[in-house]
Amino acid sequence: MSTDTPKLSPVEKIKEASAYLKGTIGEEISEPIDHFNKDNLQLLKFHGSYQQDDRDARLTAKKSGGGKAYSMMLRLRIPGGRITSQQFLSMLDLCEEFGNATMKVTTRQTIQLHGIVKDDLRPTIDRINKLALSTLAACGDVNRNIMCCPAKHSSNVHAQIQALTDKLVPAMAPQTKAYHELWITDTDSGEKSLAGGGPDPDAAVHGELSGDPVEPLYGSTYLPRKFKIGIALPDDNCIDVYTQDLGLLAVVRDGNVIGYNVLVGGGMGTTPSAAKTFPALAKRMAFATPEQVIGVCQCVLKVQRDNGNRADRKIARLKYVIADWGVEKFRAEVEKYYGEKLADCTEDDVHEVDDHMGWQDQGDGKWSYGLNIENGRLYDDDKHQLKAGLRAVCHEFKSEIRMTGHQSVIFTDIAESDKDKLIGLIKEHHIPTTEETSTVRRWSMSCVALPTCGLAITESERRLPSIIDGLEQPLAKLGLEKERFTIRMTGCPNGCARPYNADMALVGKAKGKYTLFVGGGWLGNRMAFVYKDLVPDDIIVDEMVAVFAAYKANRDAGESFGDFCNRVSRDDLEVMAAAAPKP
Structure with missing residues (x-):
């Protein structure tokens, strides 16, 4: 890493003093107060949680002399949006037991629970990990949930890009033990509780490590800002590959993925009052073979780790490094870290999008059904019983659930003979089918x-x-x-x-x-x-x-x-x- 000592933003100092994201969270959990202090609020993001203040409830509380209505939002890390029916059912249980009784399917193919009070945060995270799921690195200045086309299909192409997602998770994950120490009550669960965290023993390591024994990839201050990865196909950009810090566009020849066009520097956030900020689409950088791609991804992250702005968080994301340097200089630095030159991108680019809604043939004799969930919110009321309907489907079919980058869900492995049964369960709970939903x-x-x-x-x-x-x-x-x-x-x-x-x-x-x-x-x-x-x-x-x-x-x-x-x-x-x- 660079020997220069840049001026640090307050958040950088909090991370540096946190003992690898531990801070004083453990002590605060036990204190009889309904919210966390400002330093721990920054660290909690790495553990998958944001402290929030319900402004509707605040107005009600103020009328009776109260103050802010604090609660926690908890976000999971679910790579590629793939989850079992039992895990999905258990998450619905948690939203009712600890949350505000609703569950949110997010734009990054994962789940958020809202309305968790501070005292319930530890038991909620503990239960999530016992489901072989995790909230680690769902937020914070690290690589977040990795997106990937969720389609269930028998093709080699889908199997290959989804397998890459699973390999990238441990290769890009933080390795701190603070998460386990703070949240997991079963001390025998060990590394399993990290649900994808920790090193991948089979992953090759390229470029400069941080020199840190605990976090060899990230170092003790992690990244300057959040980092997002997505994997897409040219004929199906369902995960918005150009909006990612690091996008991987599969290059397919004769039904196999021969490599990936690596795109860098996407990001949507901006502050209109600060002219120095802007949204950006990623730029095409280089081509990586399947053997190179994990190492190249690590090196892109490391270049951002060592060169992103740690003094001003408004301009700390990768897109600003690339705006300052240009993609050619950035590529040269990635190649320096990687240790060899990379090929140029192929001509392949996005040319179609499939939202995977409605019935789709999996190619293995089974079908998947994509159900549109408006804005991703699952709830039950007098008009629609989305939670109850999804519970019924999960109990009946016990199939894998896949969440899309458009906040909807896909039920997989449905037999031809069961199609009417599935639609019947949806209609029985007054949920509009995808076919009944307007295009807009x-x-x-x-x-x-x-x-x-x-x-x-x-x-x-x-x-x-x-x-x-x-x-x-x-x-x-x-x-x-x-x-x-x-x-x-x-x-x-x-x-x-x-x-x-x-x-x-x-x-x-x-x-x-x-x-x-x-x-x-x-x-x-x-x-x-x-x-x-x-x-x-x-x-x-x-x-x-x-x-x-x-x-x-x-x-x-x-x-x-x-x-x-x-x-x-x-x-x-x-x-x-x-x-x-x-x-």
Whole structure:
């Protein structure tokens, strides 16, 4: 590592003094207070948890003289979104026993539990680990949950990329024992409790290690900022490979993966008040063979470890190193760490996306069924019983569940003769089937936002369904109800629902006001642009419908919505939207 001693941000100092993420978390857990101190809040992220304040509950509490309504959000690490029916059922149990009785399927193919009080955090994490799952490195300045196409298919290609996901998890994982010491009550569970943490004895190590005996890959201060990896196929970019810090695009020849085009420097977060920040799509760096790819991934992480900005967290992610250096210099540094030159990327690039919804043939005589879960939230109420319905399916079929990067779930290994039974269970619990879900709703997603996310400025998850309600009829009148375009919504500019490469996006900018973006696309390889800023919530649907009307009236034959918006200028689009007949 570099011998230079940069000025450290406060978070860097907290990590450095934490004894490998242990801090004083253990002592605080036992204290009779409902929240953690600011130093431990930073460390808890590495263990998979954020402290939150329910702003709805806070308002109620204030009326009776109370203060903030603290609770913990807990996120799992589930590589590639693959989980057994029994694990899924147990997570539903946990959300009811310790959480707020809802469960969230995230945009990174994993699960979040909300509303866990401080005293219940340790038993919840302990139970999760006893399910052979983990929360370690689900958050924090480390490599987070690795995304991969979740499709269950008998092809060699899917088997190969999913096997790579499983190998990358231990190769990129932190090795601290603090997680086990803090959260796991069964001391005999040992390394098993890490659920993928710790070294991979079969993985080759390339480049400079940190020189640290506990964390040879990360060092005692870990990474400057979060780091995300995703694996995709050219004909199926379902995990948004260009938004990852490190994207691996499989290169397929004759039904086998011969290597990966390595993409670096994606990231959605930005701070509008800080011009130095920006969202970015990854850049194509080099080609790695299956034998090289794990070592190359480690070296990309190490270059970021040693060169990312540790003084200013706003510009600490990998995309800023690449913006400063250029991808050519960055590649040269990766090759230096790796110890040999890498080949150039092949011509292969993304050209299709499959959300894996509805019935799909696995190629082995069985079927999978993708069920659209609006915004990933699983709950039961008078209208829909999503939790009860998924419980019934898991009990009946006991198949593997796979979560998508679009916050939905896939039931696998369904026999042809059981198709009607599966659909019957879904309908019995008043859950809309994928076939009954409109195209615009199916391709929409949002972040959590209010009331629990501390960064949220506006509503998102709770608002998007009514926005989609307002769009469905006008789109049908325009004849666009079957058109595929992505609509994404976030409650702040940090971009957790990946808005900046969508066909259309709403990003919370001020109380009750959104920035309206257009011009990305469902392929995920182009940035959107600002169409209008600070649009009031009460006219947002009208503004969106006007743009769709302009598209209907002015598009070229076969032109997608994102391509149309990208082709015309922002000013011309506004003129077209004003002039187009409204449905």
